[in-house]
Amino acid sequence: MTPTKSPRDNIPTNWRDGLLEPLHPSLRREIIKYGEFVEATYDAFDFNPLSEFCGSCRYNRHKLFEELALTGNGYKVTKYIYAMSHVDVPKWFERSEMGRTWSKDSNWMGYVAVSSDMETERIGRRDIVVAWRGTVAPSEWFMDLKTKLDRFGSKQSRIQVQHGFLSIYKSKSEETRYNKLSASEQVMEELNRLVIFFQERGEEVSLTITGHSLGGALSLLNAYEAATTFPNLFISVISFGAPRVGNIFFKEKLRVLEVKTLRVVVKQDIVPKLPRLNWVYRHVGVQLKIDKVVSPYLKQDSDLSGSHNLELYLHLLDGYLSKKSKFRWNARRDIALVNKSSDMLIEELRIPEFWYQLPHKGLVLNKHGRWVKPGRQPEDIPSPCPNDASTHVLATCT
Template identity: 60%
Template structure:
């Protein structure tokens, strides 16, 4: 099974993006030679060309402009859109169908950050704040027409300093594992639009301290045959398991492959074409590549496998076909150096939505909400008056109860992580899938 991998790179300018002299294996879109790419463009000089200004971020009800365009039926071209010919003639200029698909999978990936419980005071730190049945509802992603079928947990099998360890969280959660992502599948209506039943996997990037430690383990170890090697830290997160844990009796690798196999058998048994599309950012990009490699090696019945890997220039595994994104072309982004901002997934999606080709400015009719670029950063120009890092849990998670006390709330029972949360009564098995109509929209 051939894997199709689209590698998206973000940097502060095309000049930086074109500087590939360090021996890394990349497949650039084309030689970038325009002098205008080397110019420093002041955001203030672009204000007269801004499609959106501060007044566009005031709620005006029905007079607001929708943030997305109608989605066309891509059923006759889906294999090309997903890299059958390595995206030849689809990247520069970018085909609008491909742009929308990249943004869709990028938003699936962004969900792994938006729903992660970062609160070190929370009894559920490191888990997902929502159960899989309402994840897309909570994050406004039902528009894409997918259902989450399984959550994936991973452990870092390393010793870290005591001041980096997670506090003892009792019996409700785990001190060994973190929520790492999920598997989802396209529903009937979306499957008709995209031309096949699509299994989507999303892997979260690095957020937990123990994951940063694992990321720094740069030694290589061989996997499979043919001399394929991977950084040992990434591989450890992907494959670690222990019988003494609640959530990682199976490794993240085994959890994903088990779920993809189950969905594949059901839908292939119904005579459908089935694809696997895996996405990841930063560490998640490496895990996406590993899971695609595993699927290609062990699941020959999959009709198509593709990977969308999003990473800042100079980070991550560089393979496949590359789409380069130049931050200096967006009139909405600041020009100051911001290492974390350059690595922000929402910034990548903003640039993807505005990209037309390597010789053009940010497209004037980009529809995706610009305010999202400041969700976890301070990247937008001051003139838009969008608060920095605005995506936060209200009152840092405390609630005002009926006794006039500010307290940490109990989670609803269905939102408490459970290693048994994927019991057959909730799973999309052949026996109950049709009975409960789980995959209808």
């Protein structure tokens, strides 16, 4: 069937109850939209350990959505977020030191984007999006595995969250180039600027925070800070395959702050079951559980890593109707996307596994007939202080 996306109808400002079971077509499309924003953080991430820019985004923020064919969603990126995770790890965990790297301490973790006038009219409010990347760097895995709890908030607070997630969110150092401000400070500084800018124009503003895996955990930390900073802001979290983040007091505080949280979980994915201390750690929000067994296009094996793949999540979402329904017969999202970074599709489809990669694995033929690593265009080289800030983006949103 011809790959076309689910309808993108005008939607109400506040979702009413009962849209998850069965899943409303327009809500399905909105969830997938935010999932695609998160997928962009993987597709644009420089994974190559031989690259001097390993750990950064391959594109500057003005062309990110254009390069990844996401301009149709009607958003513009205003800021990139960097986080420290290269701390207290064994030597064998460290990023390759082959050649000069853009940063030994920081990784690109995501971005902030804002809806255009046309998209704002469709959804009923000016939507600010924060998209957080999941785990790809070895040192992030090391931090993720720690189960120690740290206090989050005031000294009197009983709220505790997982040590590794909080460290990635809050770490900073004057000795670094990209993390003189923590990821927390970077994103909250941008949110403060955007919220004030649009509210002073009399607009209704919403904040949607989304992430996959580790990014889902960071989304909840971000939502807590945003809700305590902007008490009257409509804040929602849409996470995919996210682990547990904090204790019952963290869960209860987010409820009191009226943060709306939707957790999308694949039944076969082990990550949402982590950390396993479920008498200490508690999930937050409403769960939408989907089962990969329902899809007729997937291999039915026990590949746990494949079950955590974000493109698998989006494929299953596109086919989901209800808990007791079969895979949606008129699902239109391109099935080939499942195999971008996995081998989950059945052989009969003849879709290559792990097909998403740079031509010639990133090498180019230069004028001397040599295959070499290409340089980057000056505008695509990471910069901690873009000289135009994001004023231009705000102007072009209108």
